[in-house]
Amino acid sequence: MPELPEVETVVRGLERAMTGRRIVRVEMNRPDLRAPMPPDLVARLEGRLVEGVRRRAKYILVDLDDGTVVIAHLGMSGRITISAPGAAPNRRDPHDHVVLHLDDGTVLRFNDARRFGRIDLSDRVGLARHPLLSGIGPEPLDPAFDGPALAAALAGRRTPIKAALLDQRVVAGIGNIYACEALHIAGLSPRRLALTVAGGRAERLVAAIRDVLTRAIAAGGSSLRDYVQASGELGYFQHDWVVYGREGEPCRRCGAGHAVRRMAQAGRSTFYCARCQR
DNA sequence: ATTGGTTCCTGCTGGC
DNA sequence: TGCCAGCAGGAACCAA
Numbered sequence: 001m002p003e004l005p006e007v008e009t010v011v012r013g014l015e016r017a018m019t020g021r022r023i024v025r026v027e028m029n030r031p032d033l034r035a036p037m038p039p040d041l042v043a044r045l046e047g048r049l050v051e052g053v054r055r056r057a058k059y060i061l062v063d064l065d066d067g068t069v070v071i072a073h074l075g076m077s078g079r080i081t082i083s084a085p086g087a088a089p090n091r092r093d094p095h096d097h098v099v100l101h102l103d104d105g106t107v108l109r110f111n112d113a114r115r116f117g118r119i120d121l122s123d124r125v126g127l128a129r130h131p132l133l134s135g136i137g138p139e140p141l142d143p144a145f146d147g148p149a150l151a152a153a154l155a156g157r158r159t160p161i162k163a164a165l166l167d168q169r170v171v172a173g174i175g176n177i178y179a180c181e182a183l184h185i186a187g188l189s190p191r192r193l194a195l196t197v198a199g200g201r202a203e204r205l206v207a208a209i210r211d212v213l214t215r216a217i218a219a220g221g222s223s224l225r226d227y228v229q230a231s232g233e234l235g236y237f238q239h240d241w242v243v244y245g246r247e248g249e250p251c252r253r254c255g256a257g258h259a260v261r262r263m264a265q266a267g268r269s270t271f272y273c274a275r276c277q278r
Numbered sequence: 279a280t281t282g283g284t285t286c287c288t289g290c291t292g293g294c
Numbered sequence: 295t296g297c298c299a300g301c302a303g304g305a306a307c308c309a310a
Binding site: 114176222 | 301302303304305306
Binding site: 077 | 280281282283284286287288289
């Protein structure tokens with residue numbers, strides 16, 4: 001799915017399109033995503049004013065004027081497209097599972113071919129206790145996420161650091177691409193046991209995570225096959241990947257000769273340089 | 279308690 | 295050119 005930078009980019013697009021607007025009509029074309037959507041979704045959205053849109057981990061949170069919060073996750077193939085008021089209607093797509101019509105004519109479509117995404121409802125007061133959000137770790141761009149905090153989260157864990165970074169309880173929002181990139185920047189082997197990432201190594205990894213996520217957000221995220229920004233534009237951070245998807249290409253840091261390798265970890269592809277990542 | 283494997287679903291791509 | 299196995303950004307769930 002879109003990882004943190006992609007979700008952040010979508011949230012910024014939604015924020016512009018939705019804030020201060022009223023939802024006048026909701027179409028629910030297919031209620032069975034990864035989990036069934038709430039049966040009262042349409043009733044609870046229609047007529048509500050949108051107060052804001054924000055992000056937590058890879059979740060999109062839409063605050064409504066009655067205290068309801070819409071929780072949306074894009075899964076692996078989910079996207080939200082925005083048709084500006086007066087724009088030609090999009091071609092009908094069988095994977096537009098939920099369609100929102102706003103009072104200014106804006107149309108938002110939640111599209112997810114693989115249906116790994118989810119949509120749920122909560123309320124502002126109980127949001128932190130919602131089962132989807134309650135166990136999630138610190139936001140990586142929050143100043144509270146520092147070397148000692150990461151080291152504490154990794155203490156005693158005998159899983160590879162790559163797998164630990166994908167664990168949303170350790171740190172929020174990192175997925176396969178940015179885990180590979182951050183470990184390369186930090187010079188840490190993806191195979192290294194998580195518990196050995198402490199002290200200076202943890203500091204380096206935190207700095208690397210912040211660096212890659214910040215640059216990716218600035219680029220509008222990475223566009224893969226299934227991902228476009230809310231506005232329909234493409235992010236371009238995929239051109240800045242140093243290891244992800246570059247199997248066999250020379251490591252940009254080591255110079256010629258040392259090829260980027262690919263291996264499987266926990267069923268996912270890991271890309272790394274065996275020379276400069278220890 | 280941690281950890282690794284499996285599973286959900288569809289679409290695209292690379293190799294034959 | 296055509297076919298199809300394998301793979302894809304995630305994470306909940308299960309068993310050990």
